[in-house]
Amino acid sequence: MAEDGPLKMADVARLAKVSMSTVSRALADNPLIPEDRRREIQRIAAEAGYVINQSARSLRMRKTQTIGVVFPLGHDVGQLISDPFFIEMFGRLADEITTRGYQVLLCRVTDTSEGWLNRIIQSHRQDGLVIVGQSDQHEALNQAAGSYHPLVVWGGHLNGQTYCSVGTDNIGGARRAVDHLLGLGRKRIAFLGMLELPEISLRYEGYVRALRAAGIEQDPALVIPAHFSFETAYEAARELIESGTEFDAIFATSDIIALAAIQALAAAGMDVPGQVSVVGFDDIAIAAQSTPPLTSVQQDLAKGAKTIVDLLFKRMAGEDAPSATLLPKLVVRKSCGGTSAG
Amino acid sequence: MAEDGPLKMADVARLAKVSMSTVSRALADNPLIPEDRRREIQRIAAEAGYVINQSARSLRMRKTQTIGVVFPLGHDVGQLISDPFFIEMFGRLADEITTRGYQVLLCRVTDTSEGWLNRIIQSHRQDGLVIVGQSDQHEALNQAAGSYHPLVVWGGHLNGQTYCSVGTDNIGGARRAVDHLLGLGRKRIAFLGMLELPEISLRYEGYVRALRAAGIEQDPALVIPAHFSFETAYEAARELIESGTEFDAIFATSDIIALAAIQALAAAGMDVPGQVSVVGFDDIAIAAQSTPPLTSVQQDLAKGAKTIVDLLFKRMAGEDAPSATLLPKLVVRKSCGGTSAG
């Protein structure tokens, strides 16, 4: 009834007039304790407002019922986890994880000095890890995966990769987007994104392949480094416009970059899709709502998150789950002209 | 060097040829150990890839270096934390918390049965709690606050509230928004939101006061229940439109609701802001990007999050921090016609 002092299992044992062992087993629904007694003890514990101390439990059981979700920000100094894509991914992951009765621990990594991943792993704060985005930490991930199994990465599938990853077919997605632009008669297609990031570099590969297949020579002046934040992307687009380089389409490697580019174009008095077609990547919620609505390569995050967590739990159970690739879908809207469905 | 077996403090002690006590103190930078020896032990530990087991540490120290962030979803069956407002708040809170060297544990509460908050508190998984949104749990919060101090709530300031809360002046914000609409000559202003939620009910209070001050009689037919999700809000707006009730403005209690309303109006062939002025609440990032750009009551989330965490840490230190109220700002854009700054 009264619940001022945080009461321990021993207190419940006293109340129920049994030993701690029995209480522990009863609360764990261990059939070693007869059913009616189990219920009785559970009732007493609940009534007393008793809750198992998770720190003690974690120590003894060597598991925490917690999954760590890590956002390596090594490549970007901006601290805030603000990108809508990451945010949505996080929400979906959280859903999948909590549904399975686990807690979600957010690990925002800013200090990617030697051994950062090992420090997280060895802290034993979580039973498994999801790493969202490889950032520039491919090597560190490869190394950690050698000895730590319950780890799944969202990102591109790279050469010589030993860790388990889930991600969209970046090359294929990009290829499809650029093919679509080419199909509309566009020939001078700018590429906006940070080639240093593995996923982006794969998208670049798709871009190059599409151009090559169409027999179009690629122009380095059309490849523009652009970070993920709206402001920096806007700046990058503005510079492209002011450089005087001719272009009639933009393949942006994220929707945020695409939206920033559209705004920059509008500010420069250029019509989208009249003069310039724009395609984004991710198909975040705003994409459909923007003006004009954005054509984008859709990543199925719901499925992605589910796959990640499925694989993670398999690995936590000792099974050896392989990487998975999701198929992207081009969602055609007004931002690139034309009207065919993709 | 080799780091296959998860090594413990005892192992490091052996390596450094000292006792565990000394290692523990050295790693904690305890001045009881001479500086040079401290450094030496730290070096040895780091080289061996040793990391303190947090479960054990938490148990012994009775603190976890973790803050729980709770989203009570009692009022809404939709599981996903998808509302951009909550998402942004979460990101900012995470920033503030990690900056202070604490971890963030996400608690998505779906089971708000008797004692849910107590179960979280007594689990001892965290050293402090941030509750984002009161949902319909005012009573539970009030009760918990009696015995549990390190707890801060984002939400409205209610009568008879004993817990510490941080929130925007909802009444004032709503008042300003509606006054603005009235100033534009609008007289039939619809209110879209869930009155069951404390914050929304405060905004309703502001709405009522504004109307009363302007000598306009309020019409119950103009008060429409609308959830936070885009789809349900769209539906609510559509029903308002189809009901035939006359109206020339909408005060939406969130930007998502406002955006949904604008789409519904557009679908019905009604011009915004020509026929109907729309004002939202929160001023989320998309608000400025929508068509037409949305007038909205801005909540300063960066400041809000900082205030919440500041207060929480004060409370964790045993001080008694009082509730705080933030001043909202009306950001005027095209969605309500007119051009004056608010």
Place this chain on the structure above:
DNA sequence: CTTGCTTTTGCAATCGATTGCGGTAGCGTT
């Protein structure tokens, strides 16, 4: 070589649960 003081060090208890294993109670047979 003592003595007295300061600086370091380590023993052992502790945090609050879980669980292997040995012991007891209860019941049915002979």
Place this chain on the structure above:
DNA sequence: AACGCTACCGCAATCGATTGCAAAAGCAAG
């Protein structure tokens, strides 16, 4: 009544760190 068998129960060790307290070591002065 004695025995055997199951079904329950609880003792005590354990998880891996932290820390009060006492002991040891170092050092200077007498």
